[in-house]
Amino acid sequence: MAKYVLEFEKPIIELEEKIFEMRSMSDQLDIDDEIAVLEEKVERLRGNIYEQLTRWQRVQLARHPERPFTLDYIEMICDDFIELHGDRSFRDDPAIVGGPAQIDGIELVLIGHQKGHDTKENLKRNFGMPNPEGYRKALRLMSLAEKFRLPVVTLIDTPGAYPGIEAEERGQAEAIARNLIEMAGLKTPIVNIVIGEGASGGALGIGMGDRFYMMENTWYSVIAPESCSSILWRSWEYKEQAAEALRLTAWDILELGISDGIIREPVGGAHRDHEAAADEVKNQIVTSLRELKKLSHDELLDQRSARYRKIGVWGTA
Amino acid sequence: MAWWNRTKKNIEDQQQREIPDGLFLKCSGCGYIIYKRELEENLYTCPECSKHARIGSEEYIEILIDAGTWNETDDNMVSTDPLEFVDQHPYSVKLERAQKKTGLNDAIRIGTGSTNGIRIALAVMDFSFVGGSMGSVVGEKFTRAADLARKERMPFVAVTASGGARMMESAISLMQMAKTSVALSQLADARVPYITILTHPTTGGVTASFGMLGDITLAEPGALIGFAGPRVIEQTIKKRLPEGFQQSEFLQDHGFVDHIVHRKELKETLTRVLGLLPVPEVGK
Numbered sequence: 001m002a003k004y005v006l007e008f009e010k011p012i013i014e015l016e017e018k019i020f021e022m023r024s025m026s027d028q029l030d031i032d033d034e035i036a037v038l039e040e041k042v043e044r045l046r047g048n049i050y051e052q053l054t055r056w057q058r059v060q061l062a063r064h065p066e067r068p069f070t071l072d073y074i075e076m077i078c079d080d081f082i083e084l085h086g087d088r089s090f091r092d093d094p095a096i097v098g099g100p101a102q103i104d105g106i107e108l109v110l111i112g113h114q115k116g117h118d119t120k121e122n123l124k125r126n127f128g129m130p131n132p133e134g135y136r137k138a139l140r141l142m143s144l145a146e147k148f149r150l151p152v153v154t155l156i157d158t159p160g161a162y163p164g165i166e167a168e169e170r171g172q173a174e175a176i177a178r179n180l181i182e183m184a185g186l187k188t189p190i191v192n193i194v195i196g197e198g199a200s201g202g203a204l205g206i207g208m209g210d211r212f213y214m215m216e217n218t219w220y221s222v223i224a225p226e227s228c229s230s231i232l233w234r235s236w237e238y239k240e241q242a243a244e245a246l247r248l249t250a251w252d253i254l255e256l257g258i259s260d261g262i263i264r265e266p267v268g269g270a271h272r273d274h275e276a277a278a279d280e281v282k283n284q285i286v287t288s289l290r291e292l293k294k295l296s297h298d299e300l301l302d303q304r305s306a307r308y309r310k311i312g313v314w315g316t317a
Numbered sequence: 318m319a320w321w322n323r324t325k326k327n328i329e330d331q332q333q334r335e336i337p338d339g340l341f342l343k344c345s346g347c348g349y350i351i352y353k354r355e356l357e358e359n360l361y362t363c364p365e366c367s368k369h370a371r372i373g374s375e376e377y378i379e380i381l382i383d384a385g386t387w388n389e390t391d392d393n394m395v396s397t398d399p400l401e402f403v404d405q406h407p408y409s410v411k412l413e414r415a416q417k418k419t420g421l422n423d424a425i426r427i428g429t430g431s432t433n434g435i436r437i438a439l440a441v442m443d444f445s446f447v448g449g450s451m452g453s454v455v456g457e458k459f460t461r462a463a464d465l466a467r468k469e470r471m472p473f474v475a476v477t478a479s480g481g482a483r484m485m486e487s488a489i490s491l492m493q494m495a496k497t498s499v500a501l502s503q504l505a506d507a508r509v510p511y512i513t514i515l516t517h518p519t520t521g522g523v524t525a526s527f528g529m530l531g532d533i534t535l536a537e538p539g540a541l542i543g544f545a546g547p548r549v550i551e552q553t554i555k556k557r558l559p560e561g562f563q564q565s566e567f568l569q570d571h572g573f574v575d576h577i578v579h580r581k582e583l584k585e586t587l588t589r590v591l592g593l594l595p596v597p598e599v600g601k
């Protein structure tokens with residue numbers, strides 16, 4: 001049973017636990033009818049709750065500590081994967097992981113932000129907030145992919161690049177900027193998938209490419225709703241309003257013409273059924289890589305350029 | 318935070334009778350008192366301590382471009398508030414106010430002109446317009462300037478001043494980092510020089526995209542340059558930041574800025590840099 005329960009998940013989880021309990025007694029008692037009634041009720045409740053999630057509730061689901069993270073997906077979807085460590089300059093950043101992999105017989109390089117499922121792992125992973133060496137490791141892996149003509153898949157899940165003294169000393173801005181210009185011209189297909197949080201430059205630093213997908217319960221924005229609230233409302237209390245104003249859900253981003261689609265999650269969210277979520281992610285990766293394989297380098301880079309050049313809305317005074 | 322304050326009190330003590338109010342200014346760096354016209358002639362830098370006051374796009378164009386050669390383009394491009402963003406005030410109202418206050422249509426100006434006879438494409442940001450933040454208009458205009466530099470094979474120079482991405486355009490503003498990087502990637506493929514001049518302050522999404530991608534990176538003295546703003550870092554690490562942290566000199570020490578150039582030497586330095594970097598002919 002779930003250990004970490006969000007406020008709006010509670011009525012569902014409670015009912016599910018009750019059904020589970022009754023099932024274990026149903027050998028001795030004739031309560032099949034009662035169970036059926038409850039099951040119908042929980043089904044209705046799920047429909048009501050998950051079809052009407054607010055943007056802030058999506059943000060909460062995206063941050064659920066029991067969601068699968070990059071290494072969980074790798075474990076579930078890769079035939080093989082060898083993690084490579086270090087940026088060859090300073091150190092290994094555990095907030096970004098990556099290496100050569102094989103999925104459904106396709107060789108590729110897989111890179112992703114990595115969060116921790118518990119406090120200890122989160123301290124190691126810096127809560128998925130990379131330092132410059134994380135972005136430089138990612139760039140090293142992308143260059144490796146280009147050299148061996150392997151496609152790149154990146155899994156995005158970060159509350160942002162780390163805002164710290166050492167990160168600034170080592171050039172956080174330069175590390176992200178360098179990745180952007182290199183991804184713009186990388187002569188191999190790149191597929192980006194937001195599997196959790198997609199915050200700002202920290203997400204974009206491994207997030208440019210030829211296809212961009214978001215999972216159903218994820219968010220993507222120039223700033224986290226709390227930070228937006230603190231700046232524009234001058235208080236941390238307006239995160240719900242900020243989440244609405246920022247238009248940060250998978251549906252919003254699709255509507256804005258920034259993403260190519262939404263990857264469905266099992267009912268209740270990816271954390272309720274890791275395998276089912278991983279199947280969907282795997283299918284999308286395989287489909288996208290097969291599409292992109294057909295393009296020449298020139299076609300690929302032309303389309304990538306057009307994809308970003310078209311984003312923006314303006315008028316004339 | 319104003320770097321130059323009108324001195325009322327100080328002047329009253331000294332020579333108030335002779336001098337009309339506001340003609341004297343006081344340097345917030347060292348307290349030096351300067352005649353307003355002398356400050357202008359000194360390009361808004363302190364003759365005593367070299368403190369550089371923030372200036373606008375108009376002043377940078379005047380400083381860098383030979384008189385009579387500036388040809389501005391797309392100056393009528395405006396944001397249309399694509400998300401209909403409302404916080405405490407509607408974004409559309411903020412835009413209108415900024416336009417009235419600054420006389421500008423957005424936070425960047427682009428065009429072509431000559432620098433000591435060398436024709437360049439120039440993009441100049443203006444912090445006075447919504448904190449120099451980057452939204453659709455900044456991204457598109459920067460991209461157009463880079464494209465023009467590439468097509469006409471002239472060096473591209475960018476003067477940055479920005480608090481980062483424009484939150485009120487959310488993911489669209491984030492995507493401008495990607496868009497400008499695409500334009501710069503193609504400019505680099507064409508081997509056309511791209512020079513950045515980082516001014517106070519340059520932070521966030523602008524630093525983390527075209528701000529840090531110059532072939533040569535120049536900065537004004539004492540400018541705040543970074544990814545995260547100092548307040549965000551202090552809140553995160555719960556410590557005071559060291560003196561000089563994220564200033565131009567700090568960035569040069571750590572290997573991210575090539576030269577720190579006094580504003581009065583900016584045009585000469587730029588001219589020398591451009592003179593040493595060959596530009597391919599059109600079609601090559």
Ligand SMILES: [Zn+2]
Pocket residue numbers: 344345346347348349363364365366367368
């Ligand atoms: Zn001074």
